[in-house]
Every structure is written in C-alpha cells, then in structure tokens.
Amino acid sequence: MRSRGSQNRLSGDSFESRFSALVLAMIATMATIYVAARLFQEAESRACLIEELEKRIGLGQSAVSIDDTLKVTACREQSKKLSVLETELAAARQEGFVPKQFPGNNKKHPTKKVLLVVGVMTTFGRRKNRDAIRIAMRDLVDKKGIIVRFVIGRSENGGDSLDKEIETESSHTNDFVILDNQVEAPEEKAKKIKSFFIYAVGKWDAEFYAKFNDDVYVNLDSLGGVLASNSDKPRVYIGCMKSGNVFSEQTHKWYEPDWWKFGDGKSYFRHASGQVYVISKSLAQFISINSFMLRTYVDDDVSIGSWFIGLDVQHIDETKLCCSSWSPGAICVAV
Template identity: 65%
Template structure:
C-alpha cells in the first residue's frame, strides 16, 4: 500500500518540469537583461566616440558634415593638395607676365628690384679672323674698358660681340677669341658652332642668351661691318617703350631664289608659295626686338624654324604673333643722313 505523498507525485508527473522551466526562463531573462544593458552601454560608448571623432575631424578639416567617410577625407586632402599646386602655377604665371609677356612695368617682384632695367642689349655678330673689324668698332662707337662700362651705367646700353665656338673645340680659333676676351671682356661666346651655314641658329642663340643674362627693354642685332650711332639708336628705342611687342628695322621683302647656284639661294624656297616672295622682315644689318619677343625666342628656341638667311629667319619667328612691325628708315644703313642709326662700312 503506497502513501498519499507517493501517490500525489505519481499522479502529477509534469509538475517538476514546469517548475524547472520557470527557473530557466527566469535565468534567461536575467541574462538577456544583463546582455541588453551591456550592449546598450557599448553602443552608447561607441556613439559617443563616433560623435567625438566626427567633431574632431570637422574641427581639423573645417568641414561641417554630419559624417565624413575615409574616402571623403582623402578627397578633402587631395583637394587641398590641388589648391596648393594651383597656387604655385598662378605664381609662375604672374612671374611670366612680369617678365614681359604682357605689357607691365618693372616692379618690386623682380629678382633685382633695386636695379633699373636697361634700355638695350646690342649684340654685334662677328666671326673668326675679323679682329680688325672688332678693333675698328671699339674705337669708332662701341668703346672699351671703363668707357664701355660708363655706356651701360649712363645710357643703359650693353654692347657685346657675339661669336660661337670652333667645330674643333679648343683649337687655335677658340684660343684667339679667349685671349682677346681676356683683354677686352666684351664677348658673348655661344656654344653654337661658328660657321656661315649656322648663322641663323647663332642669332637665335644670341637673343636667348641675352634675355636670360640682361633685363632690358630691347635686344638689338648688328653686323660687324656696320657703324652705329648709339645716341640715335637710344632715342629711337626710347620712343617705343609703350609698345609691348616691337620688331623694328629697315623692313623689306623680295624674291625667293630657288636656283642652287644663286648667291641668295634658299633651300626651303617651296615654303614661300608659288609667287616665291619673302614675307615682310627687317634687313639684317641692324634690327631691334622688344623683351617679350626675345623671351618668346628663348622659350621656343628648339622649335623655331631657321632658313638660309638670318634676317628671313628672324622675321619668320614673329609671324602669327601680335607684333608691331615698325619700318624705320633710320635703320636703313645703305645711306647716311642726320639722325640715322647706322651706316654700312
């Protein structure tokens, strides 16, 4: 015979399972609550950290966005780098304008702000074996020594002989020029080969060297068989300081000769059209160009076309540019009159 207690336990077999289920649910609820509190705390901390980081990034970058991704941050940095580069380019452009590509007076931004800009640099084109010509020029109009320096200081005109180097570098011809220059100090010695067929390249190199070496309003090319009236030259140049791009000389044109045996043969005759006539250009005895044009030659020297004759070559460099061609009768050296700039000798 079983007792009542035993009978009750046997008669309600699911009671213990329900009790255990209630215990498990309570424990699970406790753990869930704790997990929820933990996760909420972590999320709150992360949210606070994110807000702090965003505010800090906004403060450092100056951007007011509510959120800034890594890619956006990189874009901001790249943009700032581009702005720096753009600023540098704008400075270079301003410097180029200051150097004469636009009409602008000499200002304190130049490398030598306290030094007055010269009026002209005159290059006398000479060659080997013509020392007598050079000595005659020194005595007649160029001056030498202290007088040459005085010409530069008082009238703002620099005068130099221009010559290249022998194809056999360092030979007797180069040594003679080097010795002569050591006594007179009045040469521009170019790296170009000194040869008749290289004359046009030599003129191009002279303008490039001169504009890089001296800050002047004008650059003048003269042959070494020409007498120059320095005062008249200075007066003519000074009358055109208001023009930014000037090509001044005894302007001419003429026939292009295609016969190889002709004295003035032009190998590129076919480039001048069926009429075979040269464009307007200054006679080669003497002509002047303004600073902006000399700079144009210096910058574009490698790609400027040269022809058989240096005066034609120089004229071709300014075709297509906004240049004032000044036909000045006083630059025509075949006749001498009062106020003439030059005379052929």
C-alpha cells in the same frame, strides 16, 4: 545608505562612460570626415572618367580601360600634391623662410633694368672690326644704359687655336658672349642669333634687344631717340624693312631649300635687314620661350622676320637703319 566608497566608484564609472562616449564621438567624426573626403575624391575621379569616356566614344572607342582609370586617378592625386606643395612654398616665401631667388640662379633672374642689350654678331679673324666698334662705343655704353657684347660660337674643331684666341681676347676685354653649344659657321647664323636672344633674356632685363653685324657702326645716341619714340609700344620690330626674291636654283648663292613655301611669286615677306634691327622685350621673350619650335631659313634676317608672322607685332620701317645707303641723319654706316 551607500558608503562613500560606493559613491566614488559610481562617480568613476560615470566619468569613464562619458570619456568613452567622447572618444567614440571623436572617432565617428574623423571617420565621417575621412569617408566624405574619399567620396569627394571618388566623385572627382568619376567625373574625369566620364569625361575621358565621352572623348573615347567620340573617337569610336566604347570603354575606358583599367590602365586609363589608374592614369586618371594617379594624375588627380599628383595634381593635388603639387597644389599643396605650391601653397606651402608660397606661404614659406611670404614668411621669409625661402629666398625669392635660389642660390646659383642669379644669372637667370636679372635685377638691374637697362634700356638696350646689343649682340654684335662676329666671327673668327675679325679682331680689327671689334676694336673699331669698341673705340666708337666706349664712351656711350655705360652712360646710356646700353650693354654691348660681341657674340660668337665655338670652332667646329672645338678647343682649337681659334677658340683659344677668342678666349684670350675675352679675358682682356670682358665683352663677349661665347655660345658654348653653338658652332660658328655661316649656315648657323640664324641659330646663333636665336641662341643669343635666349641668353640675353636670361641674363639682362632690358626694354629692347638688338642685333648688329660687326661690319657696321651704329650711332647709339640717335638710336636711343628712336627707341624712346617707340617705348610705348609693347611689341615692336624696328629696322630697315625689305622683301626680296626667293631663289629656287640650287646653284645660286642664296638658294632657299624651302622656296616652295613662299608661293608662286617666290617673294619673301617683309622683314628687317640683318645688319641692324631691334626688338622689344616681349618679342625677345617670345623667341626664348618658343625657340625649340622656331624654323630657320637660309637667310638669318628672313628667319627672324618669319618668327613674328602671325603675331600682333608692329613693324617699324626705320630708314635711318639702312646701312647700305647713306642718308641724312643716318644711324647706321659701314665700319
């Protein structure tokens, strides 16, 4: 007969054997998963390399270099890491661990919806015009969900008395958009308007964005009616539409250096007069997103109109916004 001690030793040996077999099975499983994952990654990389090879063959090249191979593999790995991080970030936001708006970025994530944001293009030495517009619009702006700001760049001399005068006025009125990276000069008008739309889209969430000159008065009550009648159109460009001649003579006041782009007839395309025009939110966002590649011309209103050529935009010819001529029910008149 076997002793109890012998039986215990056998039981212990049996347990150790089963435990060892279990550990080996787990290691084998993990190894299988690892190998499968590596094979999957290599298959993806091979697919990318085959695609790259086909492109190069089409360009007359016969092989993919080692550098190209490393680039494809590294790109694939970075894409996977980014995908994992995005998934984790989304999960953290869902659980409330990450704020939907990061501190310090509130200005870039507007929360209050308004009807209209108006940028009144002004310049140095025009305080009287600004005061006249302030008086005319004082009781209408807040009630109508309309934000009006005077837009100005910086002096060419940077920080001189002209800049200081605007800063002092702004500290009292609090109704300026001072574009620090924009020089205030006649030839910079189109770039200045572009900079305003970039700023406005980031600052305010509005249905419409408008540009006014500081030498016109606009009846905001009447303008609100025009906007309401076009609120169902996603991409609208509203103004006093016109065309006009392109001047190729360098001595002319409105000489257009790119005159040759407008054909033998040398006539500008249809665009809104620069005194007053309104664009919908989607068009303002388009300008903001693509600002780095939007070409400017000598006329700022031509520049704006050119940005919408080729887009699915509805041009609204609103004669009530023709400020140069008085007509019944006019919305725009000279200050």
